[in-house]
Amino acid sequence: MIEEKKALTRHIDVADMEQVKNYISDGGYEGLKNAFEKTPAEIVAEVKKSFLRGRGGAGFPTGFKWGFLPKEKTKPFYLICNGDEGEPGTFKDREIMEHDPLLLIEGMTIAGYALRADMGFIYIRGEFKWIAEILERAIENARKANLLGKNIMGKGFDYDIQVMRGAGAYICGEETALIESVEGKRGQPRLKPPFPAVVGLYDCPTIVNNVETLACITFILQHDAETFKLMGAFQSAGTKLYGISGHVNKPGVYEYPLGTNLKDLIFYAAGGIKDGKKLKAVIPGGLSATILNADEINLDMDFDSCVKANTMLGSGGIIVMDEDTSIPEVALTAINFYIHESCGQCTPCREGLAKIQQILKNLINGKGKTGDVDLILKLTKSINGSTLCPLGEAGAAAIEAMINKFREEFELLIK
């Protein structure tokens, strides 16, 4: 059977990990100590070698992202930790931030040193107020122990971290919208290029990494790239925090090596379907990932296997639906969300999603007309590729897959 691997979650059940002495007593800050033995360039090389890929959803290789920073430093460099955690079905980063905050802070300090950053920010979703307070206390504790601030560990590196709470905008999980938000503006995505590594926060080179990604940095520097690669799948190294929710017996966050089979995650880790019902569908990587039907769950949950199966690993937020679930209702819930969270800049997203919502509502209220289902599909296609950021596309693609895989249910609503 599948085996849990606690690379990032070993302190989840240990009390008071915001205290430096508790964190250090179990290997904490060995990673930073090791990092200071290396040059920044050597750390970037080690991270490239580890083949760590971003855990926020896109799966871009972290070391390569870091490599996009300018070689010459003429302006301040910034590191932002993305703790916005807004993708429906995702509730993993809070485990690290709430229960092992110094694991993240150490990772951000290592990354800050490797990137020659002047300052780090943790952007956390506004609703997690108590977690922001935990992070602030842990940062203060680290400052007192000379693990943040001036001349960290006497190694001549000055670096500090600021925590900033968002205020309920999903779009601020998109990195350029997040940067706008940190600058005190509306969270509207920027036109790219230039990418943040060149023009980011306050027009300075900026790297944005997810919480779980930065926690992996601590692991990689505490051990090494090879140890990290021993876990996981081909080109998907390391573990993943899978958040399993919906109709399962044991919902929760489970850490397994990347590439763990979806069927095992649902039926073994999460204890199978609630109330002895049958499985109907699964959204494997947060709401924006393409829905799978019950026959498609023999799937290795790593970046490339998911792409091959025409879905995505995303944030690893697995939403499980039993046989009684109405997929058109799921589609309406999803579209309501994307409309609510659309920043409104791009017409196809703002207006197109609203049109789809109206047709879906009509279908569900028994007012559907012949051709409505095809009209939705036509609308989803018109959104694809015509927006500044992936939000509109994600909403459109999610609905498109629900229709393609469960079309009969939508057609049946037309009388």
Place this chain on the structure above:
Amino acid sequence: MSTLPSPHITDESKYQLKQEIMTKIKELALRFPKKNSALIPALHIIQDEFGWVPPETVTQLAEILQTHSNKIYGVLTFYTMFNKKPVGKYHIQVCRNLSCSLLGAKHIIEHLSEKLGIEPGENTEDDRFTLSQVECLGSCGTAPVMMINDKYYENLTTEKVDNILESLQ
């Protein structure tokens, strides 16, 4: 001056930012490389004080951060967590996204609506409660979930909701 304060002036003083809050915001602005970054944190501070962000405070905040009120309104209206009008003493926000709705969020919202005698988006007459439906709260593993003011309440059932409401009376 011996004239009585007009109602307008009374209102203004009601939403006058206290000296300590102004100092807090000024200090906050120094923590960031650019002071405009303190805008969203400052709006949180104001909302913590009044339960919403009154227009009078926007003018004061614009002065502190040396920016324009209109820019602040742009930000204020973009982010759903900021209340643009007064809310009840207890602001109940129930998640309606997928994981919560699979496990009965709709039922929870209907139950609250019936108990409080208000629809989502409304305040009770005594201004004790406001009921809102919100999108994903990032707590899908403990669905259904709601927030009351800053606190999360997880794994909700109608009985649990009743007990929570009672504890707030």
